[in-house]
Amino acid sequence: MLTLIPVLTVSYEVKSAFLFISVLEFAVGLLANAFIFLVNFWDVVKRQPLSNCDRVLLCLSITRLFLHGLLFLDAIQLTHFQHMKDPLSHSYQTIIMLWMIINQLSLWLTTCLSLLYCSKVVRFSHTFLLWLASWVSRKISQMLLGIILSSCICTVICFGEFFSRPHFTVTAMLLMNNNTEFNFQITKLSLFYSFLFCYVWSIPPFLIFLVSSGLLIVSLRRHMRTMKAHTRDSCDPNLEAHIKALKSLVSFFCFYVVSFCAALISVPLLILWHSKIGVMVCVGIMAACPSGHAAILISGSSKLRRAIETILLWVQSSLKIRAGPKADPKTLCSGRT
Template identity: 30%
Template sequence: MVPNQVTTFSIILYVLESLVILIQSGTTVAALCREWMNFQRLSPVEMILISLGMSHFCLQWASMLYNFGTISRPALVFWKISVIWEFMNFLTFWLTSLLSVFYCVKVSSFTHPVFHWLRWKILKLVPWLILGTLIASCLSIIPSVVKYHIQIELITLDHLPRNSSLIIRLKMFDQYFSNPLKMIGFGAPFLVFLVSIILLTISLVRHWEQMKELNTNDSSMKAQSTVLKSLATFFIFFTSYFLTIVVSFIGTVFDKKSWFWVCEAVIYGLVCIHYTSLMMSNPTLKKVLTMQF
């Protein structure tokens, strides 16, 4: 049982983290929209980042509305908000994996024909890939919609015996259909992210070793080392975020038990740090952060 002081501290920390994420995502969207109005163009990375900013903004609002709304009312009253939260999570995962794929294609030094073709096409493909992440997120959310409809149906059938064949079928459908497909929905973009990061790391390490053999100047070696450290930070925090989300779904999601607010504070603390690393990777956003803070 978590002490009340820890729960109170976790709630306060969660609220502060939520405010920081809302400010971060709002700043991202505002800065990149201003960039687009000034120069009438956005780079592919900025297109992905502005999409990530909007998804994080909506994700955090949905999280706050659901978490605080269900304190006074039953969770099923807010099931539509929880579906929005899950949709935004799926979208965030897919957009982050898309960003890792873009960096892998543009930065890696692989000479395979597939990489040559992708480098040639990636700039034109990014808008379509962003649309693809929206479609993939919509497909991934179907099990959750079905799950909540089943739960509502079970409440309406509460007058039937607990061993009713209809109730048993609905529960089995929920258990063996919704949760496994939900895990696939989160696992697929994370697998894409993982493969991209591994390939990019291999390419950068090879390049770093070549520079070391050729006795390249210290500034180039230092820059390469900085890139590898940034990549490691990006990987660690996004992987930690993925694992905490998976753990929360393996257990009872949105269950108001003693550890709930502690888990929420940990999850959105990781989101906050991960999003900060994303912002610092973009020159425009890094400039805005430096000027503001």
């Protein structure tokens, strides 16, 4: 049987290093997702129509901002407030449950993005698949609204159970002669069931994501065979669209699997083994994954790349304007003579 020695407290140096990494991850995630949000929101302010992909990216960037904020609060709770030997505080449980719900919402939104990529890039031959691709493109706003409403319902269910728990806990403690260990076990089971509920509800979008990504891979292989047979030019827009879409989806799959494994490992580390260092490592991994995917989304979007180029040109021109008045004194003297 696997046994781990619980690490209830950590040194000041470990806490400082963990906080520094958490601040760095929070800053990178905040900048990347705020950039995606502001670029698309500026089009809304200018009353320019947003494409379906831009709508999904706008919603996804908002959820990622909340996700990074919750993970940063988790890091602060771990280093300053939550002790492993004590029962989990209500604030820490609230942060964990909110993170699970927002992470599930992020998965649903990325699944919508994969469906959009699939409907735009893959050339279907079957009538039903053609109708389905057209339906996805037309109903993306309704899909986003349904995802947000289902996440709100999930939040109400989880927090309804969470806020009704103290009444049951107080009654149980009176019956068990104020047994704090019994209270601790109830808290563990409730948190575990909330975790299980959220991840079971994440199975349908993950399966849809895998199917749409698989269709993109099959379409790419078919397109490569067609290119070899007809000896087309290597610079093919359809091939580039396939590669960009798969780059975004495969990177999300890798990041999501790593984040899911870290979250899965953190549950026994937090509830059973009380290893604070192990939980810190898992939180750091979970915070790094959304930032990495946001960077790949920026690199794969021509609109976002153009916005970066515009910002860089503006910064370069502003620096030239500031350096302009500082001319060489020799040129000034020669000009006066």
